[in-house]
Amino acid sequence: MPDHHAASLPPPSALDAVIIGAGFSGLYQLHALRDRLGLVVQVLEAGDGVGGTWYWNRYPGARCDSESHSYCYTFSDELMAEWEWSERYPEQPEIMRYLNHVADRFDLRRSIRLGTRVVSARYDVEANLWRLRTEAGEEIAARYLITAVGCLSTANVPRIEGLGEFGGRWVHTGEWPHEGVEFTGKRVGLVGTGSTGIQAAPVIAQTAGHLTVFQRTANYSVPAQNAPLTPEFRQYLRDNLDEIKRTMRETTNGHPFRISERSALATTPEERLALYEAAWAKGGLQFRATFKDLLSNLEANETAASFIKAKIHQIVRDPATAALLADIDHPYAAKRPPIDSDYFETFNRDNVKLVDVRRAPIQRITRTGIETSEADYPLDIIVFATGFDAMTGPLLRIDIRGRDGLSLRDAWSEGPRSHLGLGVPGFPNLFTITGPGSPSVLCNMPVAIEQHVDWITDCIARLRADGLSRIEAKPEAAEDWVAQVNAAAEATLLPQAASSWYLGANVPGKPRVFMPYAGGMAHYRRICEEVAARGYEGFALS
């Protein structure tokens, strides 16, 4: 890989656009602006490689929960035709190979500066430029600032007393050491049972001497049923590419499957059980699509919840451990529903123990391990699978200042306010790819990303064609959009999970606001198209 650190940054005002981040969104945004519109574009990326979230999340078992044939770009039929995934769900190294292939295939690397963390971005009203500063003190300026910083890229390391004194080693899954972590024979503590902890536990347990899983909130999980892709499935993909793409565009969550039109409550218990059994055997996020009302009706949801709880009791041999794992306090899929490979089965191993840190919370970390209000757990390694300061975290760790020095942190002190999750009042020419207020994490991410990139690209093309150079979300449009985001969430069961990161509830002090747009990707896409068709309604252009 050529060294991109050494190249100096372009001079101020030479750039049309600067993009922060070289993950899925930054790579495609670069291609769209540079190669379709012919703009001068620079990507700045903190990591030493492309890949974004997947560059950092290298923990054991790291795998995408979207199916591989849908967890990819669709903008190029050639790219789709030439790339072959090996398994139903892509593992982290394979996603990295894919994104590196994309970077090479579209000759993107020459416009990407790696190892370059942006610390601040200030809008200069006179020059109508964004002025950015990097950690190394370099400066760069551009007309348009596009954040492609990801939704789950700021690690949430819990502030637990004594962490600094721990004599062993601790790691966060979202900042995993590139050289890996050796678990063989070690006493490992895993804190967190979200999607990440649920993926990591079975893999760590295979080599660790002993694994203790510290569970604060029990979680539903459905088997991923991962497997190598068969020649027949590959043929199906080749034969049905257009139909698969259409489904991904037309469905609520951007996945290549449709949500059933049946209600769980209009089905007999026998039929329902048979459908849940079939969905369990098929596996994956599709379980959520078994009935149309699982996310809108608590009684319907309860049928799925009790099915999964019964499965936990069937799988886990020790009744006390099973009861703890099935003691789930929220509706199914109100928090992001994990899918797994042998998570519950892992608790049948002799070297794995589950500890309830809701009843007996972690008090402190000592030199030798974790101390709860009930017991000491001696450990060599602590793995924090404690998630992220999601959605707003990656934006707010950059000191972004708009008109009159207004900081984004202040503008969003009571929660994110944007028009469509794309533009923020007071921050002209700033576009936030998959920003809070857009479907983002409620959607298969590449689908949400491509829709945003295409919208932003069309918008900039239109501005240029019309001889305009400034676009800014209007405050009243953002107010209205925030109300729509809240209403969309309230129409679902999603806000009912008290500890959900969708609500910011996992980070102490963070405003409790439901951040993603829950009205569905297909509906959102239409709204964005209408806004553009009406001359970017809700945005001031000049």
Ligand code: NA7
């Ligand atoms: P999540 O889903 O935010 O899960 C984090 C887990 O860590 C969750 O079980 C938390 O319990 C737990 N946690 C967080 N802080 C603590 C402390 N201080 N003590 C004990 N337990 C704690 O993050 P993931 O990385 O698993 O997944 C993020 C997304 O990535 C996922 O949803 C997919 O979209 C991909 P809590 O529930 O807060 O009680």
